[in-house]
Amino acid sequence: KVTLQIDGHSITVPQGTTILEAATEIGISIPTLCHIDLKGTCIKNNPASCRICVVEVEGRKNLAPSCATRCTEGMVVRTSTLRVMNARKVVAELILSDHPNDCLTCPKSGNCELQNLALRFNVREMPFNGGELSLRKREVTTSIVRNMDKCIFCRRCESVCNDVQTVGALGAVRRGFNTTIAPAFDKKMGESECTYCGQCVAVCPVGALTEHDHTNRLLEDLENPDKIVIVQTAPAVRVALGEEFGMPAGTSVTGKMVYALRELGFNYVFDTDFAADLTIMEEGAEVLERLTRFLDGDKEVCLPILTSCCPAWVNFFEHHFPDMLNIPSTARSPQQMFGSIAKSYWAEKMGIPREKLIVVSIMPCLAKKYECDRDEFKTNGNPDVDYSISTRELARLIKRANIGFQLLPDSEFDQPMGESTGASVIFGTTGGVMEAALRSVYEIYTGQTLENVNFENVRGMDGVRRAVINLNGFELKVGIAHGLGNARHLLEDIRNGNNEYHAIEIMACPGGCIGGGGQPLHHGQTDILYARSKALYEEDANKPIRKSHENPYIQKLYEEYLGKPLSEKAHMLLHTHYFN
Ligand code: HC1
Ligand code: SF4
Numbered sequence: 001k002v003t004l005q006i007d008g009h010s011i012t013v014p015q016g017t018t019i020l021e022a023a024t025e026i027g028i029s030i031p032t033l034c035h036i037d038l039k040g041t042c043i044k045n046n047p048a049s050c051r052i053c054v055v056e057v058e059g060r061k062n063l064a065p066s067c068a069t070r071c072t073e074g075m076v077v078r079t080s081t082l083r084v085m086n087a088r089k090v091v092a093e094l095i096l097s098d099h100p101n102d103c104l105t106c107p108k109s110g111n112c113e114l115q116n117l118a119l120r121f122n123v124r125e126m127p128f129n130g131g132e133l134s135l136r137k138r139e140v141t142t143s144i145v146r147n148m149d150k151c152i153f154c155r156r157c158e159s160v161c162n163d164v165q166t167v168g169a170l171g172a173v174r175r176g177f178n179t180t181i182a183p184a185f186d187k188k189m190g191e192s193e194c195t196y197c198g199q200c201v202a203v204c205p206v207g208a209l210t211e212h213d214h215t216n217r218l219l220e221d222l223e224n225p226d227k228i229v230i231v232q233t234a235p236a237v238r239v240a241l242g243e244e245f246g247m248p249a250g251t252s253v254t255g256k257m258v259y260a261l262r263e264l265g266f267n268y269v270f271d272t273d274f275a276a277d278l279t280i281m282e283e284g285a286e287v288l289e290r291l292t293r294f295l296d297g298d299k300e301v302c303l304p305i306l307t308s309c310c311p312a313w314v315n316f317f318e319h320h321f322p323d324m325l326n327i328p329s330t331a332r333s334p335q336q337m338f339g340s341i342a343k344s345y346w347a348e349k350m351g352i353p354r355e356k357l358i359v360v361s362i363m364p365c366l367a368k369k370y371e372c373d374r375d376e377f378k379t380n381g382n383p384d385v386d387y388s389i390s391t392r393e394l395a396r397l398i399k400r401a402n403i404g405f406q407l408l409p410d411s412e413f414d415q416p417m418g419e420s421t422g423a424s425v426i427f428g429t430t431g432g433v434m435e436a437a438l439r440s441v442y443e444i445y446t447g448q449t450l451e452n453v454n455f456e457n458v459r460g461m462d463g464v465r466r467a468v469i470n471l472n473g474f475e476l477k478v479g480i481a482h483g484l485g486n487a488r489h490l491l492e493d494i495r496n497g498n499n500e501y502h503a504i505e506i507m508a509c510p511g512g513c514i515g516g517g518g519q520p521l522h523h524g525q526t527d528i529l530y531a532r533s534k535a536l537y538e539e540d541a542n543k544p545i546r547k548s549h550e551n552p553y554i555q556k557l558y559e560e561y562l563g564k565p566l567s568e569k570a571h572m573l574l575h576t577h578y579f580n
Contacts, residue, residue, distance in 0.1 A: 004075035019066035019077055020053055030055065030079050031088065031117055033095075034154035035067040036203055036524045040461050041510035042483060043203065045159035050152070051091050052117065055079045063087055089121040095152050097128035099206075106150070106207040111521055113205035114152060136180045141189050142373045143196040143212055143366040148180050151208040157181060157200035164510065165484040167316065169194040181208075193319045197312035197484065197508040198366030198517015203524075211366050211518055214387045215397050221358050221386075222265040229358045230268040231261055232338045232417070235276065236364040236428030236513035237391045239535035243520040243528070244395030245405040250531025252539055255410020260398050261362075262411060271413045272361065273420030275338035276427045276436070278557070279309060280548035282574050283331040284440045285565035287503055291445070294502075295474070302327050304479070304494070304501040307433050309333040311371035312508035314578065316484050321491050322580030330575040334427065335361050335368055336377050338417065339384030340573045345561045346417060354382055361388040364428070364516030367508070376576055390518025416553035422453070422539070422546035429533040430482040430512035431458040431465065434505040438469055438478070439547045446472045453546050459537070461511065461530070464490065466500075479504040482512055 003012045006023050013022045023030050034050040036043060048068035055066045058076035063084060066077075078084065096118065103109050136148030153172075158181060161170045169192045173182050183192035201209045221229050242251040261269045286305060293301040306328040308314055317328065332340065339359045347357050361368060368388040371377070377384045389397075398405055412418070423439050426432030435455045442450050457467040458478065463486040469476045479501045481487045487506045493499070509515045514532040515522070522528045540546060548554065562570045 002071050002073045002075075004071050004073070004077060006077045007079055013071055015070075017071050019055055019057075019064070019069050019071055019075075022071050023066065023077075023079060028079055030066050031120060032067060033113060033117065033152070033205060034156065036156050038510065038522065038524055038526050038529075040526045041515070041529070042164050042463060042485065043160055043199075043510055044163070045154070045156045045203070047155050050095070050154060052088055054084060054087050054091075056081050056084055085121070089123060092117050092121050092123055093126065093128055096123070096126055097131065098134055099152065100133065100149055101126070107145075107210040107213065108207035112207060113523070132177075134177055137182070137186075139188050139190070140212060141194075141196070141370075143198065143369040144189060144194075144201055145210050145212050146189055147208055147210070148182070150206050151181055152206055153179070153181070154205060155181070156203040156205065157209055160199045160203050163485065165195070165197060165199060165508070166488050167193055167195055167197075167484060170200060195312040195315040195319075195484065195508060196367040196370045199509060200517075201366060202515070202517045202519070202521065211390050211393065212369060213393055214369070214389050215393050215400075217387065218360060218389060218397070221360075226356065227358050228267045228352050228356055229265070229360060230270060230342060231266045231360045231362060232270045232272045232275070232335070232342075232385075233257060233261070233362045234272045234335070234364055234368075234428065234513060235425050235432075235536065236516060236519065236532065237362050237394070238539070239428070239514065239532045240364065240391050240519045241395060242405075244392065247406070248531070249528040250535040252535045253405075254539070255412070256405060256408040258413055259408045259411035260403050260405060263403050264397060264401055266360075268414045269411075270338070270342070270417040271420050272334050272338055273424035273427070274417045274551070274553065275334035275341065276424035277421055277548035277551040277554050278337050278341070278574065279331055279334045280423060280436050280440050281554060281558070281565045282337075282570060283307065283329045284437050284444065284548070286329050286331065287437065287441055288445060289566065291476075291502065304499060304504045305329050306503075307505045308576075309427070309433060310367070310507045310513075311365070312367035313484065313487060313506050315367065315370070316487065316508065317491065318578050318580055320488065321495070324491065324495065325578040325580065327494070328578065330577065332377070332574055332576045333371065334424075335363065335371060335385055335388070336576070337574050339372075339377065341557070342417065343379075343384055344573060345557065354379070358386045359384065361385050362391065362394050363388045364391050364513045364519045365509075366390060366517040368518075391516075392518060392520060395520070416556065419551055419553040420543075421548055421551050422541065422543035423548045425539045425543065426536050428513040429536050430507055431460065431480045431505065432512065432536065433507075434458050434478055434480055434503070436548055437503070440549045441476075442469070442471060443547065444549065448472075450547070461533075476503070477501050481505070482507045483510045484508050
């Protein structure tokens with residue numbers, strides 16, 4: 001342990017603690033820009049390159065970057081002397097000298113860390129402006145917009161893409177004034193191995209990486225009298241949307257969200273959770289089918305089975321594990337199952353022609369935009385889900401439509417595709433899909449009622465988790481990974497023949513969908529992820545039905561339309577195939 005003084009306060013911290021960490025512990029908030037450390041996940045970037053966090057250390061001539069300077073015994077630190085404040089302001093002014101000053105039209109305005117610092121440092125003029133501005137590329141993909149003239153070289157995106165996701169789609173290319181952050185050889189993101197997970201967007205402090213906004217398209221559709229516009233909402237959206245309206249992280253706003261969607265003009269408000277229950281029916285049946293074959297001694301059976309609801313994960317394994325495409329479940333994601341059922345079963349029931357029906361999804365995710373656009377989810381060019389908007393886009397729409405979100409009453413989803421169980425709502429957090437599957441697989445496999453539906457041993461935030469579930473004497477070994485780097489380790493193990501699992505859940509984003517690239521920005525605070533996760537488990541606990549196979553409208557859907565899980569019709573509408 002070492003004891004030091006920061007701004008006159010004495011503090012004792014473990015060896016190795018940085019000045020920034022020590023200061024944070026006693027409530028002194030030193031400004032940062034390039035630094036990010038999402039404790040409890042592996043999201044971390046600490047190049048100490050921006051110099052915004054400098055402090056004075058007694059006895060040292062130069063100012064020290066607090067994010068990279070370790071505390072030592074007897075150190076005396078000052079974080080807010082005039083010299084320090086002026087140095088930070090000059091650093092901000094220098095960054096701004098090569099940054100477009102179009103804050104008014106920037107998609108990050110109001111949520112931009114550079115803008116916040118300029119305000120905090122009282123920057124009132126641009127002393128270094130007037131020189132040449134570096135012109136860098138703009139690229140629009142289905143999911144992400146890359147506006148590189150706004151890039152400040154914090155390298156957060158690069159760290160998250162390389163170290164956390166192990167995709168390696170972003171890095172510095174070219175030199176000097178022409179340097180930019182891009183895929184290798186300055187290729188387009190759309191031509192790289194980018195999975196559209198959106199984690200680079202989630203950590204970008206400025207407007208260099210943002211989502212592809214579909215809100216104007218949606219407003220036009222909602223105005224069009226020839227269209228019936230329906231919406232589905234992903235599990236993770238309801239526990240994060242409130243943050244955009246000043247509510248504490250982890251406030252569940254399901255009822256207000258439904259009310260707001262009706263106010264916006266959607267004809268029907270449905271729930272992706274309904275389709276998550278349907279996913280469990282199909283994926284659960286696949287698990288049981290493969291297990292039965294395995295127990296019968298079939299040597300050809302593919303185990304472990306991997307979940308397939310996360311589109312960035314699907315993209316990742318298609319690129320990096322093309323030799324293992326037979327392992328993942330063939331079940332489509334809940335988003336796509338919803339679209340498929342809405343444009344077949346429901347549209348037929350309602351007498352709505354396919355071309356008249358627009359299906360929109362609200363997702364915590366940016367890869368969902370790309371998933372909507374995949375050819376295998378289209379019929380004669382018409383997508384099952386027309387497009388997806390993120391939690392942040394929905395919040396912007398609600399504000400634009402003058403809806404006072406905080407004061408809204410609760411409203412209920414429409415039926416039948418608004419009915420869901422507790423099992424489906426936990427899909428939004430890491431481990432939730434596995435837990436939902438276990439609740440159904442257990443009962444169907446053993447024929448016994450599961451009294452305690454809480455599988456605590458698959459919950460939590462550790463990057464890779466293992467659990468053994470006793471199914472009437474058979475030990476089912478399950479694994480859970482979140483973050484693509486963790487997933488890669490698991491898959492490489494399996495490729496090398498070290499397979500200790502029967503079933504694995506993988507989500508691309510740290511925390512699962514609650515930490516998706518389309519969620520309100522966490523600005524490096526891990527507490528937010530824990531609060532969102534806790535709120536999902538609370539919603540689950542408060543649901544009258546907590547097992548997917550007990551959803552009465554899912555039972556009806558099979559009776560009236562699909563027959564049984566893995567039937568020919570179910571295969572056609574609810575399953576998919578993978579490409580390399
Ligand atoms: Fe997800 Fe899923 S849980 S992928 O994380 O399986 O995005 O929330 O909607 O499709 O249900 C996301 C969340 C979401 C799907 C479901
Ligand atoms: Fe990398 Fe994900 Fe960003 Fe693509 S979206 S560049 S995979 S972090």
